[in-house]
Amino acid sequence: MPCCFRPANCHSDSRTQEVTMSAKPYANLALLTDLDGTLLTPEKTLSAEDAAAIADFREKGGLFSFATGRSLQASQAYIAQLQPDFAVVLYNGALIYDPKTAQTTGETFLPAAAEPLIQELMQQFPTAGAEVLCPEGIFTIQDNEYEREHLRVTNIPMILRDFREIDTTSCYKALFADDPAVIDRMSRYAAAERFSAVSFTRSHKTFLEILPLETNKGTALRKLRAMLPENVRIGATGDFDNDIAMLKTADFCGCPADAQDCVQNAVAAQGGFRSSKTCASGFFADWIHAFAQKYAAQ
Numbered sequence: 001m002p003c004c005f006r007p008a009n010c011h012s013d014s015r016t017q018e019v020t021m022s023a024k025p026y027a028n029l030a031l032l033t034d035l036d037g038t039l040l041t042p043e044k045t046l047s048a049e050d051a052a053a054i055a056d057f058r059e060k061g062g063l064f065s066f067a068t069g070r071s072l073q074a075s076q077a078y079i080a081q082l083q084p085d086f087a088v089v090l091y092n093g094a095l096i097y098d099p100k101t102a103q104t105t106g107e108t109f110l111p112a113a114a115e116p117l118i119q120e121l122m123q124q125f126p127t128a129g130a131e132v133l134c135p136e137g138i139f140t141i142q143d144n145e146y147e148r149e150h151l152r153v154t155n156i157p158m159i160l161r162d163f164r165e166i167d168t169t170s171c172y173k174a175l176f177a178d179d180p181a182v183i184d185r186m187s188r189y190a191a192a193e194r195f196s197a198v199s200f201t202r203s204h205k206t207f208l209e210i211l212p213l214e215t216n217k218g219t220a221l222r223k224l225r226a227m228l229p230e231n232v233r234i235g236a237t238g239d240f241d242n243d244i245a246m247l248k249t250a251d252f253c254g255c256p257a258d259a260q261d262c263v264q265n266a267v268a269a270q271g272g273f274r275s276s277k278t279c280a281s282g283f284f285a286d287w288i289h290a291f292a293q294k295y296a297a298q
Helices: 012-023 048-059 072-082 114-124 145-153 180-189 217-227 241-249 261-269 283-295
Strands: 029-033 063-066 088-090 095-098 103-107 129-134 137-142 173-177 198-201 207-212 233-237 252-255
Touching: 029 048, 029 283, 048 063, 048 283, 063 072, 063 088, 072 088, 072 137, 088 217, 095 217, 103 217, 114 129, 114 137, 114 173, 114 180, 114 207, 129 145, 137 145, 145 173, 173 180, 180 207, 217 233, 217 241, 233 241, 233 283, 241 252, 241 261, 252 261, 252 283
Parallel strands: 029 063, 029 233, 233 252
Antiparallel strands: 088 095, 095 103, 129 137, 129 173, 173 207, 198 207
16 A cells, blocks of 8 residues: 655645745735835935835845836936836836846837827917927927926936927827926816827826826836736835826835825725825835735735
8 A cells, every 4th residue: 555654855845935934024025116205305315214124125035116207317326226126117107127137128108199289288388398208318398497407306418309300109208397386277278188198197296297098107017017926915105196006006005194195095095004204204114014014924
């Protein structure tokens, strides 16, 4: 009859898994965060407290990356500093870029229908600054003080270009910059049916962005999920309107104390984590603790 004796190492796989989970308790977790207003301080830096929390999270097996409205050019310094573990989301979802291979893993461009819509907004709001963002760079098509400040903050040199020279179908997005009251009026103006061929989002109170239809950080997150191990839980954080789709798509979401009310409400509706801390006072370390408590080693 067959021997019923089981070798001593018959449970080695399960024991190895237990040891691995003990040593790497965050191996089933991935963080995807917005940059400005969420991970970065108002000075556009990473605090020592948050940097230490990220390092500890990764040391224990967690994965880390970011999703931003910034261009690839404006994100390179943070890619070099943060060394993301998986692809980053840029241009508010229009580009997914793998920094390890320096390859694009997904991209979406504005439709031809965007050209007359951008032209109309430039004509109706002649004081607004405007730029288009393409693989070749960022081109200012209408200048003002808000546009210049935006370029200064993101450390991008101004390149003026006549909009008639731009092929919008080679652009990831367009951005208008002006006083918040003007941008509010522009947002209401762009709610007309004729603008339905594109998507709009707000990434700052002084910005209105035009994106390819149904392109956002949430659609990008769904694409990222397919690139990650099946059992990974994804936690996402953000602070502004352009982050909401991502927060709703993640397994768990969070926001800093000074996030927009619409973001606070979205996080609450998802049963997410609303921190009492801001990006200037250790929000991200607080968020990692909450995320790890919920999902670690599940």
